[in-house]
Amino acid sequence: MNYTIVLTSLLIGLASTSTFSAPKLYMTLQKENKIAVVDTLSDTLITTIPVGGMPHDVICSLDKKTVFVSNPMTNDTMAIDVMSDKVISRIDLKENAVPWHIDVSLDGQWVYTAAMDQFAVVQMSASDFNKVFRKISFSAEPWAIASTQEKIYVSLNGSVAKGTANTVNLVGIFNKNDSDPKITYVNVGYGSHGLLASHDKKYIYVASQKDHEVWRINVANDHSEMFTKIPGDAPLNPGFPTDIAISPNNKIVIAFNHDIDSMTFINAADGKIIETVTTGNGSLPWGGIYSLDGSKVYVATNGLDTISVFDAHTRKLIDKIKVGKGADGMTICGQ
Numbered sequence: 001m002n003y004t005i006v007l008t009s010l011l012i013g014l015a016s017t018s019t020f021s022a023p024k025l026y027m028t029l030q031k032e033n034k035i036a037v038v039d040t041l042s043d044t045l046i047t048t049i050p051v052g053g054m055p056h057d058v059i060c061s062l063d064k065k066t067v068f069v070s071n072p073m074t075n076d077t078m079a080i081d082v083m084s085d086k087v088i089s090r091i092d093l094k095e096n097a098v099p100w101h102i103d104v105s106l107d108g109q110w111v112y113t114a115a116m117d118q119f120a121v122v123q124m125s126a127s128d129f130n131k132v133f134r135k136i137s138f139s140a141e142p143w144a145i146a147s148t149q150e151k152i153y154v155s156l157n158g159s160v161a162k163g164t165a166n167t168v169n170l171v172g173i174f175n176k177n178d179s180d181p182k183i184t185y186v187n188v189g190y191g192s193h194g195l196l197a198s199h200d201k202k203y204i205y206v207a208s209q210k211d212h213e214v215w216r217i218n219v220a221n222d223h224s225e226m227f228t229k230i231p232g233d234a235p236l237n238p239g240f241p242t243d244i245a246i247s248p249n250n251k252i253v254i255a256f257n258h259d260i261d262s263m264t265f266i267n268a269a270d271g272k273i274i275e276t277v278t279t280g281n282g283s284l285p286w287g288g289i290y291s292l293d294g295s296k297v298y299v300a301t302n303g304l305d306t307i308s309v310f311d312a313h314t315r316k317l318i319d320k321i322k323v324g325k326g327a328d329g330m331t332i333c334g335q
Helices: 003-019
Strands: 024-029 034-039 044-050 057-060 066-071 076-081 086-092 099-104 110-115 120-125 132-137 142-147 151-156 170-175 184-187 192-197 203-208 213-218 223-229 243-246 252-257 262-267 273-278 285-290 296-301 306-311 317-322 327-333
Touching (some): 024 057, 057 099, 076 099, 151 192, 170 192, 184 223, 192 243, 203 243, 203 252, 223 262, 252 285, 252 296, 262 285, 285 327, 296 327, 306 327
Parallel strands (some): 142 192, 243 285
Antiparallel strands (some): 024 327, 076 086, 099 110, 110 120, 120 132, 142 151, 151 170, 170 184, 192 203, 203 213, 213 223, 243 252, 296 306, 306 317
């Protein structure tokens, strides 16, 4: 036996293990003006990053090197380096922008954020993140954003600042490659809030709060239809569901029901409800995300100041990660 080869292989294996880094989950903590960073291998809090401005949403860049953040209260967006977990850039979107959700185009070139009170979606360069490239105007306040290969989908809900949430039942659509984008609109349920593209980019799922429904848009022809009705009485205004998660294999859609402390698992093939699972009394789940391997669901249990971790197959609670006050938007960066 060649002991030199064996020893070298062992050393390489040890080195690989020691430098291994699990994908990191980034979550906005609105009430603390910070981003929480969680190791998804051990499901433990690594650190928090001060960002200011009541951060609402986060998204990972295509190359997994940067996390982009929207700050409604300070009217800016920020870039965080994933290696160092430090803020490396900031773009001032000017007064009354109120940037809400944020997304990255599938080619990795552009970052989009919904500037609610400017009635616009702001487009910025992902690689040179220091200024606004352009603004695309809408007929109502944009809320959330989802990208496909050629098109950008924007839910139009209403403005929290102006007290008009849930008065709109539209999703706006534009072609990202057009020099002068023309907006087309499709009807969905009232109070369209979170929306998300399936991983194969065939469908856009929309959480319509006021009507307690999940809608689906066929990307091929932009036909929209009511997909699932979420049963139950909403004790609060605006209603439920607030956001969507989709399993990596596109077979399961989850609607997160903020006002009734639950999440509803839906069969993507036929829209039938599989099960509605409690997230705990007073948990107020704003949204969630599947782990990259599809084995877990991370839920932003805002009312408990935690991330609740569920087994994706048994749909049972398996852990709670204490992260801080105001848990909201989240993304996962890593391979």
